[in-house]
Amino acid sequence: MSRMEILDNLGNACLTSFFVTGTWDHSKLLQSLKAYQNAEKDERMKSNPDLYFNCATVNKYLENYDRALAGFEAAALKDPSLNASEEVEKMVNLLNKLEILLRGHSKSKRLASLASTIVNSSYKRATLDVLSEGLNKAVAVPGKVLFFVKHENITPLYFLVCNSDQSCFVLSVYGIRNDAIKEGDQLTLLEPHFRNIDFSWKGKCYKFKSIRVDFLEQVLVNGKALPPHQAIRTSIYAQHKP
The missing domain is CATH 1.25.40.10 (Tetratricopeptide repeat domain)
Structure with a gap:
């Protein structure tokens, strides 16, 4: 070999x-x-x-x-x-769906004010405009779930979320069961991984803000930590033909 x-x-x-x-x-x-x-x-x-x-x-x-x-x-x-x-x-298909949802709800009246969630004093509450590209340590981002975005893959879970400054972003969640987060839930995202997505494919431009969370412990739902049973394993493997 x-x-x-x-x-x-x-x-x-x-x-x-x-x-x-x-x-x-x-x-x-x-x-x-x-x-x-x-x-x-x-x-x-x-x-x-x-x-x-x-x-x-x-x-x-x-x-x-x-x-x-x-x-x-x-x-x-x-x-x-x-x-x-x-x-x-x-x-x-997923990217087009995200674009349509973001465009349609970026200024929607559904963007209600967020309840204040108490988090550990070691975290600083932040809005999207102050996040750095990549991992944001010691930062807590509040948001309200507007939509669960259905798509054709098992993982990650995608949500359209409204931040406390009334801006919308895409949230991708890994390793958590699909019933752990619901539309209307208030979230606090701890130490989120932030991306500014901006690229073109086949003449179409895709541009949106994205937050990824990898751990169960990174998400508070309605002010509460998720229980351990909400963690999940998947069974997708590398493509390999003998």
Whole structure:
């Protein structure tokens, strides 16, 4: 087995580990992405459609939507028998749905004022405009759930949320059961991972603010911590054809 094949297998192992441990440890995704990217440096591996598919899958769950779409499209061209084209279609459908919801409710009268939730004094309450790209330590972001966004994948859960400054954002939640958060719930998101999504695909621009939470402990629902039984494991694995 060549070094690049070992790196490919390492990427598969890290991706699988991400799912079987509850889809909360994004360091596994970063390790997987690094292994796949190193494997891609070998000219022989560039003809491997599974490598493109798996790398695109990692980028999807890292919410690097543009890279994921490009990767799935490349995988589909190299091996039409993979379901990569379907993955592109599902992602575009989700992004279009998010865009429509955000556009329709950014100034909606449904954006009611938020009740004040008491959080540990070590956290500073914040609105979206002061968040930094990436992890925001010692920060608490309040919000109200406007919509649960149904889509075609098991994870993550997507919600449209209104912040205390009346702005809307997309919330993606990993490793938590789909009945733990409901429309109308008031949330407090602790140490959120913030992204400004801004890219174009096939001539269409997608631009929105996104917060990701990875741990059960990062979410207070109506002022209360979620109980341990609301954690969930999924069963999605790396694409690998013998």
